[in-house]
Amino acid sequence: QVQLVQSGGGLVQAGDSLRVSCVASGGTFGNYAIGWFRQAPGKEREFVAAITWGGSRKLYADSVKGRFTVSRDNVKSTAILQMNSLQYEDKAIYYCATHRRLRSEPTQRSDDYGRWGQGTQVTVSS
Numbered sequence: 795q796v797q798l799v800q801s802g803g804g805l806v807q808a809g810d811s812l813r814v815s816c817v818a819s820g821g822t823f824g825n826y827a828i829g830w831f832r833q834a835p836g837k838e839r840e841f842v843a844a845i846t847w848g849g850s851r852k853l854y855a856d857s858v859k860g861r862f863t864v865s866r867d868n869v870k871s872t873a874i875l876q877m878n879s880l881q882y883e884d885k886a887i888y889y890c891a892t893h894r895r896l897r898s899e900p901t902q903r904s905d906d907y908g909r910w911g912q913g914t915q916v917t918v919s920s
Contacts, residue, residue: 796821796892796909803888803914810880814914816873816890821909824848824868827893827900829907830875832886832916842888843875844900853900857883882920887913 802814816828829844843864844853852864863876873890891907893900 796823796826798890798892798909798911800888800890800911800914803916805917805919806880807919808880808882810918811876811878812880812916813877814875814888814890814916816875816911818871818873818892821892823871823892825896827898828864828866828873829891829893829900829902829904830864830873830888831891831904831907832884832888834886837886839889839904841902841904844902845873846900847893847897851900853902855902877916880916880918882918885916885918887915889913 797819799817825847827846830842831839832842833839841855845864849866861879866873890911892909894908
């Protein structure tokens with residue numbers, strides 16, 4: 795079974811950049827789409843970005859399009875969420891997750907994802 799361990803994140807000022815990494819162990823990381831979600835205090839978990847198992851297709855929430863980039867390296871079993879031009883509204887706990895279905899297209903519903911990282915705090919000061 796795949797286990798996901800996240801790193802990165804932290805405290806930055808508005809306009810700065812951050813990177814969150816998601817490293818998988820066990821299972822077959824390269825066969826599953828990866829999704830990124832975030833949850834701000836008092837809010838529902840929301841979709842941020844997703845990438846196909848092979849990396850050929852990416853999805854982004856409108857709120858992060860043009861600022862965030864999702865990528866993956868299946869040899870290293872790693873997914874990356876690069877966040878540029880961070881805004882105060884991006885403050886949240888960020889999660890990576892693997893899709894439940896083998897070699898599926900990426901989707902935006904959190905229920906479609908079965909294995910989750912532990913979460914990484916991203917704080918943006920205005």
